[in-house]
Amino acid sequence: MSTTELEGTAHIVVTAxxxxxxxxxxxxxxxxVRNPDQMNKLKQxxxxxFNSADEITMAAVNRLPYLLACLNxxxxxxxxxxxxxVREAAxxxxxxxxxxxxxxxLIECQIYSMNHSSANWxxxxxxxxxxFLHSVVNDEKAPTGKRDNMKALQPFQYxxxxxxxRK
Amino acid sequence: xxxxKYGPVVRIAPNHLSFTDSRAWRDIYGLHxxxxxxxxxxxxxxxxxWYRSLNPDDPHDLLNAxxxxxxxxxxxxxYGFADRxxxxxxxxxxxxxxxxxxxxxxxxxxxxxxxxxxxxxxxxVVFDIMGDLVFAEPFGCLEHERDHFFVELFGQxxxxxxxxxxxxxxxLMWAVPWILRWVGGRKALxxxxxxLGRRVKGRIAKGEVVDDLFExxxxxREEWVSISSSAVDD
Numbered sequence: 001m002s003t004t005e006l007e008g009t010a011h012i013v014v015t016a017x018x019x020x021x022x023x024x025x026x027x028x029x030x031x032x033v034r035n036p037d038q039m040n041k042l043k044q045x046x047x048x049x050f051n052s053a054d055e056i057t058m059a060a061v062n063r064l065p066y067l068l069a070c071l072n073x074x075x076x077x078x079x080x081x082x083x084x085x086v087r088e089a090a091x092x093x094x095x096x097x098x099x100x101x102x103x104x105x106l107i108e109c110q111i112y113s114m115n116h117s118s119a120n121w122x123x124x125x126x127x128x129x130x131x132f133l134h135s136v137v138n139d140e141k142a143p144t145g146k147r148d149n150m151k152a153l154q155p156f157q158y159x160x161x162x163x164x165x166r167k
Numbered sequence: 168x169x170x171x172k173y174g175p176v177v178r179i180a181p182n183h184l185s186f187t188d189s190r191a192w193r194d195i196y197g198l199h200x201x202x203x204x205x206x207x208x209x210x211x212x213x214x215x216x217w218y219r220s221l222n223p224d225d226p227h228d229l230l231n232a233x234x235x236x237x238x239x240x241x242x243x244x245x246y247g248f249a250d251r252x253x254x255x256x257x258x259x260x261x262x263x264x265x266x267x268x269x270x271x272x273x274x275x276x277x278x279x280x281x282x283x284x285x286x287x288x289x290x291x292v293v294f295d296i297m298g299d300l301v302f303a304e305p306f307g308c309l310e311h312e313r314d315h316f317f318v319e320l321f322g323q324x325x326x327x328x329x330x331x332x333x334x335x336x337x338x339l340m341w342a343v344p345w346i347l348r349w350v351g352g353r354k355a356l357x358x359x360x361x362x363l364g365r366r367v368k369g370r371i372a373k374g375e376v377v378d379d380l381f382e383x384x385x386x387x388r389e390e391w392v393s394i395s396s397s398a399v400d401d
Contacts, residue, residue, distance in 0.1 A: 001388045007367045008228035009240060010301055013380055015321050018297040022289035029285055053268075058257050086183070087195055087211035092202040094211060096195055097188035099176060106183035106214050107195050113170045117187040152189040159196035160210060161237065164229075164244050 017165060020080035027078030028070055031127045038129055042066055069129035075155040077127060082112040085157060111155065120152040180336055210234060216335055220343065221328060239387065246383025247300070255378035260296055266309050267292040287314070294318050302366040303376045320359045
């Protein structure tokens, strides 16, 4: 691999890692500041889980369900990548969501639209981390009788070319 | 929103469809059997207009490489994201977070502070971490409490990139190389390339840094020299 190739990929890794995370953090901060109930619930979870700052480790924060729900809800409402990656329908054409698409057509999932579609989400413009708490998803009958479609949320993209830094 | 009005499939340009049906994730980005050989799985290729039209002469990178080459790059990078590597990186990451929190606490307790722009602060801490994990050299954003020009430039390049792609949707392909030549000669872009080259050289020289996001690329670099010159690399 040439130095130019190393440079190209290093540049992508630095920018892909560092343009996305601040967007998510800014988004979740904005949403929490505007939604004091959720903010208090999250504060409560964090304050009751740790006795001191040095207990806050990578493994420990992954055990905070409400924190993760807030991050997921922010990934839905303010996705760092707003549109999907544009593909060209493969040779011979392909079936996409029940429709035949001729080869060479450009096709994509628009992430922002997917995440705010009322066909996928109950009240898509409302910040509701609870939709990502499994017990609630299973128990609560949404007012419209509809459920959130979790499969719609792919903020890290999908398939063999999804985000390499996804955990 | 167009999708609320027209439904889960919207034709957003004469040859371009946008989907909000969640099944489209798998159908567009997943693997499917090749029509020519049943045993082979293929993907819908990345659209050249979005991935290759602005840098047609550069070697392929992680985003636009064809599947075989992409798999190699990805394998090399996965090394730095393995659990073992993440554990090794945690101390370094925590160091930047501690600095971030300490600096914000100081701001919060200072009578002079009126407004803190968190977007800037989040950018600084994350860029410093990425600089350290990729180049073994932070950008010094937190320390100096300001953007590094590398960071600023990236933000400035996003919009022109989209504009250049959009121009091609209007059939004005001929204008793109001309604009690119003009943009490529701009001082800022030359500085970016120089800085990137300096940092990559610096990281290669520090070969012994372990478990960062670059180590996997270096480890596999040697074996790729032979692969790159063979037919695998188009």
